[in-house]
Structures are given as structure tokens and as C-alpha cells.
Amino acid sequence: MRAVDLIQKKRDGQTLSDDEIQFLIEGYTKGDIPDYQMSAFTMAVYFRKMNEAETLTLTKAMVQSGDTLDLSAIDGIKVDKHSTGGVGDKTSLSLLPLLASFGLKCAKMSGRGLGHTGGTIDKLESFTGFHTEISNEQFIRQVNNVGMAIVGQTKDLAPADKKLYALRDVTATVENISLIASSIMSKKLAAGADIIILDVKTGKGAFMKTLEDSTALAKEMVAIGNGAGKKTKAVITDMNEPLGNAVGNTLEVIEAIETLKGNGPKDFTELIYALTEQFLFSAGLCETHEEAFRMIDEKIANGEALNKLAQFVEAQGGAQEEVFHPELLPLAKHTTEIPAASDGFIREIECEEIGLCAMLLGGGRAKKEDSIDPGVGFVLHKKIGDPVKCGESLATMYYNSDSVPGNVIDKFTAAYTIGASAPPAKTLIYDVIR
Ligand code: URA
Secondary structure (H helix, E strand, C coil): CCHHHHHHHHHCCCCCCHHHHHHHHHHHHHCCCCHHHHHHHHHHHHHHCCCHHHHHHHHHHHHHCCECCCCCCCCCCEEEEEECCCCCCCHHHHHHHHHHHCCCEEEEEECCCECCECCHHHHHCCCCCCCCCCCHHHHHHHHHHCCEEEEECCCCECHHHHHHHHHHHCCCCCCCHHHHHHHHHHHHHHCCCCEEEEEEEECCCCCCCCHHHHHHHHHHHHHHHHHCCCEEEEEEEECCCCCCCEECHHHHHHHHHHHHCCCCCHHHHHHHHHHHHHHHHHCCCCCCHHHHHHHHHHHHHCCHHHHHHHHHHHHCCCCCHHHHCHHHCCCCCEEEEEECCCCEEEEEECHHHHHHHHHHHHHCCCCCCCCCCCCCEEEECCCCCCEECCCCEEEEEEECCCCCCHHHHHHHHHHEEEECCCCCCCCCEEEEEC
16 A cells, blocks of 8 residues: 555545555555655545545554553443533533542543643642642542542543644644544543543634534544444534633632532533533433533532542542632732723634733743743633623733733733623523534
8 A cells, every 4th residue: 555545545535445545544654654755645635535434544553553552450330521622621620520429430531721721630720729630540440439530631642633633723624623633532531531522612712712623523532432332422602702701820719619509600600510411411410401400419519529538639639728718829919900901792702812921920931942931820800791881890900910911901901892782592502422
């Protein structure tokens, strides 16, 4: 087999066989197929697309390119979630303890933040002493005992995807549904869970801006997951404004804790309930919406979900008391209110801009090597649809610089559109793809 023939075949719109796709991925991983041929191939896929069977084969080939997590020593149902990313997305921090409180087992790999989005590990490191450098043995033991563990992504998981994603990034071939879906799902499948629920974001602050594209991506990923023998569903959720009110690592941790106490913001709480419900259905733990919500209410009211978070934080070296007393978590030295420039209703919030504002305060990374300041960020007081008076606070800004960062305030204010009338009511959960 020669790579050039397979590039030509895809260029001409033909379907590749399993062997041909495996040949390409194996050859590329080993270095036998050079970047210039793989770039030509991904560009051919970009224009000619791949069908569902080709996409599944591509995903499986990427899973097989490296290690897979062996979770067989974990008792019970292993679950995993993935979010396509957004601003204020602290979902794992509340969702996983809740799932663990139902006896589901969460052996999770998470990442760090880059650009306008934050990463779960950065958020968790707000807890004094928390770390993710744990051995494989501790990882398995902790999931068995506590119900959850979170570690960083190992480079040996789906190495073909790592190489291919970096190549796509610099050859304008990221935006293809088959390539995105196979990239995300190769990492999920290599991580070994039985049930996978995907939170596919849609809107201005999301990777996929339109409902149509988000739905297509969700369908493709669900087909891959189920095709690979995992119970997979996707929930399509809104990302036209930050999720919840807190944006910034420690502030988001505090909001996640409050949510586990039943005091979370409406939208974030709704998302946590919707995702948990899908896990409960897939795990066969309940059958109706009412039953699911009753069960979740109970785990929050009796403190079991919050206790799970505390046990997990302690197991990974963190200060458990900070879970029960989040006021102990260190926040930035200074705060200031950001006033609204006019009367009216909040019509739009440029989500990515808010994420970038948090990054400018030091709460995120512009480059992978940057260090971050966990205590900075924003607590939003006004979200889309809210009425506002000129001068009223849009948000409280937490910052550590000696002088007030006026440039960030200007950027933050510009991210808000205030209009004379209220916008149409917003939807948070658009669809569930089964
Ligand atoms: N995230 C991934 O992991 N892969 C893609 O291709 C796009 C987003």
C-alpha cells in the first residue's frame, strides 16, 4: 500500500477500507508517513468527508496507536463525561462527586486550560495541596474507595491523535466533523469507561457556533461511541453566555461547591441535573425524569455529594476543610464592581471575550507554558435577559494587580450588549442525542 494512492482515492471522493485507514494511522504514528502526506490526506478528508464507518475505523485506529486505560480492576459501572468546552464550565467539579455519590465510578483524565477556556485540573489546584500526580495503583484504588479520581492526560493515550491534531491545527483542517469527532472520541475510548455522556456546547462561546453543526458533531460522536461498544449519549447545551456566574479558577470551585449544597446558579444547576439524569438512565438506576430529579435532590440535601467532593480532594492531597468552608480558599487581593453603561436589558454577552478578560487578569494561559493566578476572575451579576440600570454592577472583578486594570474593565463592558427590550427567552438544553 502507498500513502499517495490513498490520498488520491480520498481526493477523488472514494471510500477508504479499514485496512487503508489503519495503514495511514499506523504509518503516521511510526513516522513512516511524513507530515506533508498526512496534511494532504486531512485536506482531502476536509473536502470529501468520511462516512460513519470510515470515521469509526479512524477512531479505533487512533485508540490502538497507544495505551488504553485498563479499568478492569474497578468494581461497578465506569462512567466518563466530556465537554467540548466553554467559559465558566466547571461541570466536572459538581457532576463527578454527584455521580460518585450514586455509586458510579469516575476514573477521569482532564486537561488544563488554554486561551479563553479553563481546565478542570487548574480549577482543582485551587485547593491547597491538591495534585494529580498519582500512580496508576492509587488511581484505581481511589476510584474503588472514593468513587472518583482525576489525573492529567498521559501522552501515551491516542498518540496518533496528538500528532494529527497538531498537524490539523497548522494546516487549516481542524473544522471537519469526522476529524473532530474521531479526535475527541479516540481519547474518550482509550480512557476505558462503560458509559460516556458528551456535553456538546453550541453558540458564540463554543467550538461549534451553530445548533446544526453541534448536532452533527454530537451525532457523529454518539455513533462512534456506540459503534465501539460504549453506551454513549450527547446533550447539546447553550454556550452563548458564560455558564453559571463565576469565571475564574477559585471562583468556579466555590460556585461548584455551592451547587453541591443546593445553592448554585439556575443555569449551572439545570445542566448538572440534566447530565446526571442521563447517567442515571444509562446506568439503569432510574427510569423517569421525576425519579432522577428526586434522587439528585436527595444526594444534595443529605450532603452525600458534597462529602464525595471532600473525600476526593483529600485523597489527592488537598485541604478537605476548604470544601466545607470555601471562604478559606484564597481569592485575589482586590475587588471592584464593573458598572453598566446604560439602562435596559442584557441582550448578548460575548462569551469568549469574558474568558479572555479572565485570562488577561492572569487566570488563564495565552501559551501552554504560562502559569496562572487562581484567585482572579469575575462573578457575573447580570446575565442574558436580566434588566439593568445604568451604573448598576454587571459583575464583581477579582484582581491582584496594584492598579485597577482599566483595559480589562473596558473589554468586559464591551462584551455586554444592552438593549431597550428583553431578548427572547433562552434555552439551556437543546437536545439529547441517543
Ligand atoms: N478537540 C479535540 O480534542 N480535537 C479536535 O479535533 C477538536 C477539539
